[in-house]
Amino acid sequence: MKQFMNFIGGEFVATTKTFDNRAPVDNRVIGKVHEAGRGEVDAAVRAARAALNGEWGRMSVARRVELLHAVADEINRRFDDFLAAEMADTGKPHALASHVDIPRGAANFKVFADIVKNVPTESFEMATPDGGQALNYAVRSPLGVIGVVCPWNLPLLLMTWKVGPALACGNTVVVKPSEETPATATLLGEVMNAVGIPPGVYNVVHGFGPDSAGEFLTTHPGVDGITFTGETRTGEAIMGAAAKGVRPVSFELGGKNAGIVFADADFDKAVAGMTRSAFENCGQVCLGTERVYVQRPIFDKFVAALKARAEALKPGPSEEAGVGIGPLISREHQQKVLSYYAKAVKEGATVVTGGGVPSMSGVLAEGHWVQPTIWTGLPETASVIREEIFGPCCHIAPFDTEEEAIALANATDYGLATTVWTENLGRAHRVAKQVQVGICWVNSWFLRDLRTAFGGAKSSGIGREGGVHSLEFYTELRNVCIKL
Numbered sequence: 001m002k003q004f005m006n007f008i009g010g011e012f013v014a015t016t017k018t019f020d021n022r023a024p025v026d027n028r029v030i031g032k033v034h035e036a037g038r039g040e041v042d043a044a045v046r047a048a049r050a051a052l053n054g055e056w057g058r059m060s061v062a063r064r065v066e067l068l069h070a071v072a073d074e075i076n077r078r079f080d081d082f083l084a085a086e087m088a089d090t091g092k093p094h095a096l097a098s099h100v101d102i103p104r105g106a107a108n109f110k111v112f113a114d115i116v117k118n119v120p121t122e123s124f125e126m127a128t129p130d131g132g133q134a135l136n137y138a139v140r141s142p143l144g145v146i147g148v149v150c151p152w153n154l155p156l157l158l159m160t161w162k163v164g165p166a167l168a169c170g171n172t173v174v175v176k177p178s179e180e181t182p183a184t185a186t187l188l189g190e191v192m193n194a195v196g197i198p199p200g201v202y203n204v205v206h207g208f209g210p211d212s213a214g215e216f217l218t219t220h221p222g223v224d225g226i227t228f229t230g231e232t233r234t235g236e237a238i239m240g241a242a243a244k245g246v247r248p249v250s251f252e253l254g255g256k257n258a259g260i261v262f263a264d265a266d267f268d269k270a271v272a273g274m275t276r277s278a279f280e281n282c283g284q285v286c287l288g289t290e291r292v293y294v295q296r297p298i299f300d301k302f303v304a305a306l307k308a309r310a311e312a313l314k315p316g317p318s319e320e321a322g323v324g325i326g327p328l329i330s331r332e333h334q335q336k337v338l339s340y341y342a343k344a345v346k347e348g349a350t351v352v353t354g355g356g357v358p359s360m361s362g363v364l365a366e367g368h369w370v371q372p373t374i375w376t377g378l379p380e381t382a383s384v385i386r387e388e389i390f391g392p393c394c395h396i397a398p399f400d401t402e403e404e405a406i407a408l409a410n411a412t413d414y415g416l417a418t419t420v421w422t423e424n425l426g427r428a429h430r431v432a433k434q435v436q437v438g439i440c441w442v443n444s445w446f447l448r449d450l451r452t453a454f455g456g457a458k459s460s461g462i463g464r465e466g467g468v469h470s471l472e473f474y475t476e477l478r479n480v481c482i483k484l
């Protein structure tokens with residue numbers, strides 16, 4: 001049985017309290033996770049502080065960059081280990097994990113190392129009252145010890161998306177991976193040691209949220225800032241914890257994203273794009289689309305085409321050929337998604353396809369499977385249109401005008417992403433400007449350039465990460481003013 005231990009000060013640390021790690025494909029126990037108590041979290045924060053005050057804090061940017069490139073190279077060298085760990089933890093299809101999760105896990109270190117190496121800082125000359133001159137210039141210092149609290153949907157990708165820039169900026173980190181997906185964060189500890197990242201720079205504490213490692217970390221006074229991806233409600237709790245000591249937070253939270261398909265869209269591309277945005281990663285992508293609005297002239301044809309695509313997604317384990325959709329992360333999440341499937345019916349939805357659990361054979365019958373599901377016919381007040389489900393499902397409604405589509409897309413407390421499909425360039429610009437979201441894709445979905453700003457509007461987050469914007473959170477900008 002695999003043991004997932006904490007990684008503190010460069011060493012793997014066992015604890016006496018463990019919990020089960022289960023495989024989503026068949027609910028089998030595949031590992032034991034060593035839960036960190038207050039003592040281990042404290043040790044991790046102290047190790048991170050010591051590293052900050054030690055070799056890591058004194059290291060030149062050039063050497064740091066070199067080491068982070070080595071981390072990326074080592075992830076790529078151990079690609080198959082990371083792939084196997086991520087697939088076991090999440091059950092996601094091989095094609096997805098090998099094309100998205102693991103390569104991005106490596107890229108997150110290289111990209112941010114290069115950004116930090118190349119970013120300029122501002123300087124201003126000024127006239128002084130005595131007729132002389134002064135020079136102002138900015139310097140960036142690391143924020144300090146960063147608490148990194150992560151979700152389970154894209155474990156390595158979303159963790160390194162924060163650890164990459166944090167380390168590139170010279171910080172040290174204590175990572176709290178999701179209790180559902182402990183594997184790749186633990187494996188990354190081996191990589192850090194192998195390439196010579198000093199002990200204490202990267203630490204991992206395992207456990208849950210309240211009254212466990214998550215709470216112990218976010219309430220720890222030795223943590224200088226907290227970056228978090230997860231549910232909006234959890235963000236509220238963490239924000240409360242961060243208030244003590246007035247510590248900065250960076251939050252990437254939930255979404256209830258709209259997809260808008262105009263009648264002038266390239267129909268086949270729009271259907272293919274919407275299939276990905278609704279069903280990829282079994283709908284467990286915060287950027288995914290759960291509300292689809294289609295212009296009336298193509299509504300029936302679009303619903304039929306998306307139905308055909310959804311029904312063609314073959315459920316199965318990661319390594320099986322032709323598999324298009326994996327399971328949900330946990331039994332608990334499966335129950336949550338199925339409760340929304342039941343609610344939709346109760347609230348009067350027409351179930352176009354899905355709505356239940358696929359029939360799986362043998363041990364797979366114990367997995368956390370749900371059918372890709374499409375509804376029509378619900379009022380905008382329905383639960384499945386208002387609340388984030390985080391499953392492979394969407395409601396499709398017709399609209400008539402551009403203004404109506406924008407109003408429908410914006411009628412939510414969330415503001416993470418929108419995907420718009422049209423061949424009319426003017427319309428694309430008009431809609432993109434008016435949808436209240438952090439990212440608007442036109443004729444695409446989940447195309448990510450890591451130099452761009454990423455984050456959510458409204459209840460979908462606080463702050464922006466990505467490119468130089470990550471520096472706003474992970475560094476303290478200081479001004480030096482020299483009288484000449």
Ligand SMILES: NC(=O)C1=CN([C@@H]2O[C@H](COP(=O)(O)OP(=O)(O)OC[C@H]3O[C@@H](n4cnc5c(N)ncnc54)[C@H](O)[C@@H]3O)[C@@H](O)[C@H]2O)C=CC1
Nearest residue numbers: 150151152177178208209214215230231234252253254286
């Ligand atoms: N905006 C974005 O970029 C993304 C947002 N998400 C959101 O994440 C959610 C799914 O992920 P989950 O892991 O279920 O989210 P979650 O909020 O339940 O958990 C995320 C992490 O927070 C920890 N946690 C929970 N309560 C805590 C507390 N009181 N104090 C400190 N830590 C605590 C958990 O142990 C886990 O590591 C969805 O709502 C989704 O929208 C997921 C991916 C990306």
Ligand SMILES: O=Cc1ccc(S(=O)(=O)O)cc1
Nearest residue numbers: 153161284285286287448454
């Ligand atoms: O699931 C949410 C999600 C997915 C990807 C990214 S990013 O590509 O790292 O920006 C962020 C959030």
